[in-house]
Amino acid sequence: xxxxxxxxxxxxxxxxxxxxxxxxxxxxxxxxxxxxxxxxxxxxxxxxxxxxxxxxxxxxxxxxxxxxxxxxxxxxxxxxxxxxxxxxxxxxxxxxxxxxxxxxxxxxxxxxxxxxxxxxxxxxxxxxxxxxxxxxxxxxxxxxxxxxxxxxxxxxxxxxxxxxxxxxxxxxxxxxxxxxxxxxxxxxxxxxxxxxxxxxxxxxxxxxxxxxxxxxxxxxxxxxxxxxxxxxxxxxxxxxxxxxxxxxxxxxxxxxxxxxxxxxxxxxxxxxxxxxxxxxxxxxxxxxxxxxxxxxxxxxxxxxxxxxxxxxxxxxxxxxxxxxxxxxxxxxxxxxxxxxxxxxxxxxxxxxxxxxxxxxxxxxxxxxxxxxxxxxxxxxxxxxxxxxxxxxxxxxxxxxxxxxxxxxxxxxxxxxxxxxxxxxxxxxxxxxxxxxxxxxxxxxxxxxxxxxxxxxxxxxxxxxxxxxxxxxxxxxxxxxxxxxxxxxxxxxxxxxxxxxxxxxxxxxxxxxxxxxxxxxxxxxxxxxxxxxxxxxxxxxxxxxxxxxxxxxxxxxxxxxxxxxxxxxxxx
Numbered sequence: 001x002x003x004x005x006x007x008x009x010x011x012x013x014x015x016x017x018x019x020x021x022x023x024x025x026x027x028x029x030x031x032x033x034x035x036x037x038x039x040x041x042x043x044x045x046x047x048x049x050x051x052x053x054x055x056x057x058x059x060x061x062x063x064x065x066x067x068x069x070x071x072x073x074x075x076x077x078x079x080x081x082x083x084x085x086x087x088x089x090x091x092x093x094x095x096x097x098x099x100x101x102x103x104x105x106x107x108x109x110x111x112x113x114x115x116x117x118x119x120x121x122x123x124x125x126x127x128x129x130x131x132x133x134x135x136x137x138x139x140x141x142x143x144x145x146x147x148x149x150x151x152x153x154x155x156x157x158x159x160x161x162x163x164x165x166x167x168x169x170x171x172x173x174x175x176x177x178x179x180x181x182x183x184x185x186x187x188x189x190x191x192x193x194x195x196x197x198x199x200x201x202x203x204x205x206x207x208x209x210x211x212x213x214x215x216x217x218x219x220x221x222x223x224x225x226x227x228x229x230x231x232x233x234x235x236x237x238x239x240x241x242x243x244x245x246x247x248x249x250x251x252x253x254x255x256x257x258x259x260x261x262x263x264x265x266x267x268x269x270x271x272x273x274x275x276x277x278x279x280x281x282x283x284x285x286x287x288x289x290x291x292x293x294x295x296x297x298x299x300x301x302x303x304x305x306x307x308x309x310x311x312x313x314x315x316x317x318x319x320x321x322x323x324x325x326x327x328x329x330x331x332x333x334x335x336x337x338x339x340x341x342x343x344x345x346x347x348x349x350x351x352x353x354x355x356x357x358x359x360x361x362x363x364x365x366x367x368x369x370x371x372x373x374x375x376x377x378x379x380x381x382x383x384x385x386x387x388x389x390x391x392x393x394x395x396x397x398x399x400x401x402x403x404x405x406x407x408x409x410x411x412x413x414x415x416x417x418x419x420x421x422x423x424x425x426x427x428x429x430x431x432x433x434x435x436x437x438x439x440x441x442x443x444x445x446x447x448x449x450x451x452x453x454x455x456x457x458x459x460x461x462x463x464x465x466x467x468x469x470x471x472x473x474x475x476x477x478x479x480x481x482x483x484x485x486x487x488x489x490x491x492x493x494x495x496x497x498x499x500x501x502x503x504x505x506x507x508x509x510x511x512x513x514x515x516x517x518x519x520x521x522x523x524x525x526x527x528x529x530x531x532x533x534x535x536x537x538x539x540x541x542x543x544x545x546x547x548x549x550x551x552x553x554x555x556x557x558x559x560x561x562x563x564x565x566x567x568x569x570x571x
Contacts (some may be wrong), residue, residue: 025181049110060080084099090115110150141209169214185205210237229249260318261287265302270299298359349440417448465478465555469552480549483562497561507523
């Protein structure tokens, strides 16, 4: 039931997204103090023999098909195990190496004799198509193998080897995870081929290690009994949910939930080729959350659906529980991006930048070529059907992600900044009407606007809603203003002066802050009365900080100014 995020495991009900962040996951996942056994070296040396036999075969995997109530019967389709490592063993000694082709076929040369050899088709590859390993756990690092034996006394075929999708072995789960990562690499190669001067054409991603085990919840590595898939940026490793308590038929699993798998890999891609400032934390896909988290999750959701739909035509974002062989099976969510209306930001321009699913659907509508019902059925949209004439190139997004977001020039990365940079690309696609549909701005005016201290007067207004008097329930769009401020080092006095209509508080956060966390605050001022809040710091390190004006209590319009000893802070 998880779509996990940049280390943030999303726990979803049909519309509710709750998330535990990567920072909460720590590192490890190794399961205690047992010594870590490194993954075996990849088999890449092709051997030759004086007298040889040619052994051929085909490797396929099975998966379960979706139906109205979740994961159904085993799919009748045979899915090829493509571009994967093949090893041949004599006892425990490797005697030959190879790889399957794009149809799952393999052809190997073995010494012609009457000995018995074991052929392994393994859940990993390290080639120009994909570099990944699907492993059992981070302590033992054992890959999965589809095996058969052969006596190479003549040229022969070993036939078709099949990785099952049933509870007996569930090898199909490992190979389905593997194939989704291969597809993500194929997608990126195809979609960035026309990059030109905008970005670097993608070739193959750096190696990923993915941990999965039938019936096993990797959430136990991070201290939770809830089913969890997640990406751990501190390790650059993915963890995919195989079930709970040894039961993949009646509990939450993700090994056949392709959008979930690719979502996690989307976090890996962002981590390896860009930068993120997402703080993780609990969130709902349709609620107002930290703008950095909304961007990170929105991107991964979009990537998961877009890659899957590119190969299958399936535009649904799915997460399942159990399967048809069990007594309990269902969808946690099953959202059709071409017609879903679950996310309807209020008629407040800018709020969509703080909403995960609004980010997902904006990115999706920007590249989608299929007519959908979304914009004609949501009351807040003022431009019905405006998205159907717009088709942006994915490489525009790839350019922003890998050329601009990847640099150290930007802080507090969020969707407003992302679209601001897309808007500045040469020859970019104008997607402004789509952004308007989801109450988004292509700038940082609502989050992370840069302020400096020129001469003059700069007044700001915060239009509050119903403050919760706590960080946990505070509306980060309506009850908070956020400003990016660069300090050159040394003493700093930061003052908030307001009209007193509400109780406003002042916080100064470090660059990778967690909203509300005192350990993330360089300073704070939260007097219970008065119209002034002041933070005085004698020796603040040089760097970029986030100023947060928070409406603690009171409603209505509040006018205020921000100033330092150098004058009022202005945009």
